[in-house]
Amino acid sequence: MNARHQRRYRRLFQGALPLLMVLTLLMSVPAVAAPPHQLCRTDQLERCTRELPLSWREALSTLASSTALPGKERGSPTLPNLLRRLLDGQGGMTLLLAEEALILLNPEVLKRTHLVLLDAHLYEQPSLRSFRSTYYHEVGHVATRHSPWLEQLQRSDWPGHWPEEVLADLYLYWRLLREGAEEEELWAQLHLRNIGLIQARPDWAHWSTPVLMPLLCRFEEVRVWSDWPFPAFLNAALADTDWPLSAYRGLGDRQFALTAPAIHQSYLFADHRERWAALLAPTLAWLGVDVPAYLSRHQLPLVPDSCAMELSQ
Template identity: 30%
Template sequence: MACLLQRLFKILWRISSLLLASGSIKQTSQRQLLICLFILMMALLSGFVSATPSKGVAKDRSASLDPLNIHSAEWVSIFNKKALICQLQQLDSCLTSLPIHLQQQAALSSQAIRLAMGFKNAMVLSVSHATIAGVIVIQPEREPVNQSGLLGVTTYAIGLKDQARLSLWHEIGHLHNINLQADTLPAQLSAYQHEWLADVYLLWRIAQEGVGLEFAWQQLHRRNLAVIQDSENLSHWSSPQLQFLLQRFDSKALQEYSDYAHFIADVYPLLPNYTSREIAEYSSLIQRTFGSGVVQPLPNYMYWRHSSLALVLSPTLTKLMGESAAQNWLSQHLPAFDSL
């Protein structure tokens, strides 16, 4: 229908141009009628386009949002609820969009939020409310443009494309997962589980938006480099879960899950789900492997974790060094890993 209107508009434009050029339309009333026809056709065309449903995630209005363009209060759907998105710079005015009783909560005061935000580029605050899931606060100007990690004496880095948008989807993922607790997901989740589950939502969302799974790989490489740089970043280490999914799903398979709740219900029981003890072991091994203060080599240290750590780090090291150099590095620093 849109194409038909466009063709009619072009035909009308050509006819009128010929008439005007030939001098056939001389009277003012005729010219005014022609102008009115133009306006009517343009109105029909623009009205049809604006009424056409946009592609993307049907249940989530944030599909068309660019976080860099959020200058005032914006709302995004979280299943049967909604969340408020605020730029930190417009936080005070943005918070007035909340119901009065939520504005009066101490945790949702602008002072408390600014204090909690600190130097973060984004954060989320969940609330207990019948129709509101929470508040997402963003600082797009603080988004990193690259992620680096030190391997021996060499610093490696990757560029981060569209990180502001990915960070927003990660925070939206937190609220989706919170909404699914005690139903599809366990009632109790650790802070670490919340973080990697938010990145699982991010991967699903990337596929639904059709922007290419390279953004999911970017997130995996970012998380790997972050723990190489500092083992404290294990709190956000979603690379094991992202790798598991990327090895088993392509974009088409992910897009078949139009509903996130169905997707997470299917994959959650299959995903790597480390205990606090296992995370502590990985932390110790990563510090020993990548820590700048390590002097004495201990090739068999935490040998039972070498294989699994090497498997997760391998795609990132291969991207940074090339396949041959990455395999040599892994053989030298994690010698107990299985042949990859």
């Protein structure tokens, strides 16, 4: 082969290198087929609503004319305004028809910093929300809409939507782990769930922390599980469902109320106070709270290592 041909083939090979590297990367990531769904971002709603299938445009038009729509003004809102109202300041949500799904995402909300008022002190931290995590959580609602775990996780004394949120968070973990996510990104979801409690009306419907914490404390083992099909991953993650949720709610409703905290009595849910503190401590530390001082003020035991306690259960 002469020098001119050698240079030609060298250029062709070098030009193919980026494609080869991309193909190699794609082959190294386990393929996951997301369940069918439509996706609309709030910064692209006008175009997105025009391109929605007829079934969705008809369903949304019917909803727009409903008298039950919150914040309804005179006349029916346009479809983009309807979707903005439905989101109502949330970063994401999923709408379901019989066999169809529409995911709404608000990138601006996802960027907002966290402002947390705790014991009359305001803490501010950068957003934990990412587009990828929020999207995968919403896809999780679609992927688990027919899961038998929805019924198995139901509790008569607990918010009815809690099983849906737990399964969506577990789907999020499964997807992130399959893509090689670091622990920090998975911890972010737990922190978000704990932050949702630290308000006058704690958000128990999204509080998946008792389910997520054991997985984070066995991170390498759970990463292996992520190679399994999602139903098998779910079964492993939910092998132990004996959570004392009522006790946690009794503590949280008192601890985060606007009135003076009322959990100082150490006998109140005494058997569960240590694990309750362990579930909160990582998030308190992330916020920048003086954790020992905070726990002491609330007569909660100091747990030096939340995962050490979790693994001893």
